[in-house]
Amino acid sequence: MAERIKAYQFSRRFKKEYLSLPKEVQQAFGEKMKLETYLKSDFELKLSEINRLVVNRSLYYFLKDIFDKIAASLLLLFLSPLLFLVAIIIKIDSPGPIFYTQTRVGSKRRNISGSVFWERSDFRFIKFRSMYEHSDPAIHIAYVKALIENNEEKMAQIQDCKTDLRKIVHDPRITRFGRFIRKFSIDELPQLFNVLRGDMSLVGPRPALPYEVDLYKPWQVARLNAKPGISGLQQVNGRCTIDFDKQVQMDLEYILNQSVWIDLIILLKTPLAVLRARGAG
Secondary structure, three states, X not given: OOOEEEEEEEOEEEEEEEOOOOHHHHHHHOOOOOOEEEEEOOEEEOHHHHHHHHHHOHHHHHHHHHHHHHHHHHHHHHHHHXXXXXXXXXXXXXXXXXXXXXXXXXXXXXXEOOEEEEEEEEEEEEEEOXXXXXXXXXXXXXXXXXXXXXXXXXXXXHOOOOOOOOOOOOOOXXXXXXXXXXXXXXXXXXXXXXXXXXXXXXXXXXXXXXXXXXXXXXXXXXXXXXXXXXXXXXXXXXXXXXXXXXXXXXHHHHHHHOOHHHHHHHHHHHHHHHHHOOOOO
């Protein structure tokens, strides 16, 4: 039985409802992985419609996977001198490993009884280390909770100042060189290896942390219906300058409208967004 939740602004007017999913689908997505219906003006996107989009995009997904692997290989080759230099500086700047790995929540397409769905698939996420070794994640866990709840007072309390950026601005865990590579997203470059392994794409929603997903509202879980990416609609339009609900809404807009053309536009906008360093650091 469908239950109307609320309306919100998402390019046009969207509304959402819970759907009753087959038991095997609920198991595949986990307890919190319940799909929802989005009503786009007079167009109702039901579970069957989401499934149709996944099936009809099979050629798009095939081309995207090929492009991702070719582009990631070429970028790694072209950027290898920079990667080598960054690795040396990280080693000199502070004790600890060059790379930092972490469990992130990804998604992979799965065929269940003739229907195609996105299934949660956690993976090891790699980036250049920008923090001191053995840093306590407690401050970030607390901040993520406040961010998802849009609790501005709590966010300001955690970092002892109020800021328009939706991230920890004065994070004592970050090294001197770490601040620089974070500002220009250089710490993200090793994720090209995740793209080669098939865990990520060049374009898609940012890969979420497990404790972040545990706090999602049911409608926010829908952002996991795509392979996570290095860049995305949210990264080129707002990065950390918009609240979490709007970040997720941008991810959902991308998921519903993704195409080769949109991916190319996002990729072309990414270098400029990085150089502007808006919402980074």
